[in-house]
Amino acid sequence: MQHLIVSRLRSAGLSALLLSPVSYARQQEPVVPDxxxxxxxxxxxxxxxxxxxxxxxxxxxxxxxxxxxxxxxxxxxxxxxxxxxxxxxxxxxxxxxxxxxxxxxxxxxxxxxxxxxxxxxxxxxxxxGRPPKRDTRPPAVAPLFEQPGVLTPRGKLVLEPSLQFGYSSSNRVALVGYTVIPALLIGLVDVRETKRNTFTAALTARTGVTNRLEAELKLPYVYRSDSAVSRELFTGTAIDRVFNTSGRAVGDAEYALRYQLNDGGADSPYFIGGFRFKSRTGRDPFDVVTDCTKRCVGENVSGTGLPLELPTGSGFFSVQPSLTWLFPSDPAVFFGSVSYLHSFKRSGISRLVLGGEREFIGEIKPGGVFGFNFGVGLALNDKASFSLGYDHNSIARTRQNGVPVAGSVRTQLGTLLLGYSYRLNEQRTLNVSVGAGLTRDTPDVSLTVRIPTNF
Missing domain, CATH: 1.20.58 (Methane Monooxygenase Hydroxylase; Chain G, domain 1)
Structure with a gap:
């Protein structure tokens, strides 16, 4: 009987349970991961x-x-x-x-x-959402001044062709004689009116050495045209005399470095330090021919004393440190800078007069130029923006042989500037700025067009 039961269990597939209960229990355990x-x-x-x-x-x-x-x-x-x-x-x-x-x-x-x-x-x-990638550079504004606020990223190159036009006019009245009473003049009246037109085409290259350091090279080409309307001095004539002169040549090349001092942010300004060096590659003002037969100062003066060909350079090496700040306050960006231009003196200077002769001048030390500017930029949309600013420069007196030049005084130049910027595409931007002179010695109007292109 027992043998019959075992055989039936085997036929039902339960032999494993009867013959090996331990192995059956192991098969039923859950597998525990490592x-x-x-x-x-x-x-x-x-x-x-x-x-x-x-x-x-x-x-x-x-x-x-x-x-x-x-x-x-x-x-x-x-x-x-x-x-x-x-x-x-x-x-x-x-x-x-x-x-x-x-x-x-x-x-x-x-x-x-x-x-x-x-x-x-x-x-x-x-x-x-994933926010757009941003860097620590200052916000871009429509440029008004020579020093841009936004630095070029590392490894990038910006080529900026530009064209600048400036016009200025001045009137001069000189009384040559003496007065018997305040209302009576014995002598001549010298009246001169000068009109100046200046065109400067330049190519500027900027590259990012690092994300905080930028190097710049500027190569200008200058065309100048002056017209002087005057009466012949020491003669009793009622006919106006017009003296026209012009000059065109390469201007003074400039090299500049700018470094961003801090990261800035929404609640703190950005500070950018700059250093600019101006060379003497332009035509020297002491090498152009002056309209004087023998001398232009002292006795036996003959001629107008005006240059027959206008120079395109200053004739002096100069350095200019500067500090620029930008303070973002959405939707506006406030900006400004301070700078000082130092020109190195030259010794043994002589002026070229008619006949190929030279008149010895000596040592010339141009006055330093202290400048400051400030303004505000507003973004109209993602492509257009405009800026409004003021630029001021105070020029010290020029010295000759350690003594201030006769007639040289401190000059104040104030300009009101308005700039527009429009992004044409991802690589190019059109920048236009207009300046109006607020002081007598400042150019009456200036117009600058820039098209920076990114590579």
């Missing part, structure tokens, strides 16, 4: 959650900062603190993988572990 592998997966998921939390935290901080800056709900040109943007980019890059103990990224262990991480990354990106 503990190190499970810890590794949990650590990766925890690191991914921390990265996503950091992204959300920094995005909330950036949103709060933008709300404080704008003070309104419109979406104009944003001036987000570059430091926060850089941190956001760093956190987003951290989502691509997690690090091990030695700081090297290691791949996820299994598709089951990577799938939750990918879902979290997609959800975080869909909720807050």
């Amino acid at each position: 503990l190190p592998t499970q810890l590794k997966i949990l650590k990766q998921e925890l690191a991914a959650q921390r990265a996503a939390l950091d992204v959300l935290t920094h995005e909330v901080e950036a949103q709060r900062l933008r709300q404080r800056q704008r003070q309104r709900a419109s979406s104009g040109t944003s001036l987000v603190a570059p430091g926060n943007a850089a941190q956001l980019d760093t956190q987003l890059e951290a989502q691509r993988g997690t690090g091990n103990g030695d700081g090297q990224a290691e791949p996820l262990a299994s598709p089951q572990a990577t799938e939750p991480l990918a879902r979290r990354q997609t959800a975080a990106a869909g909720a807050v």
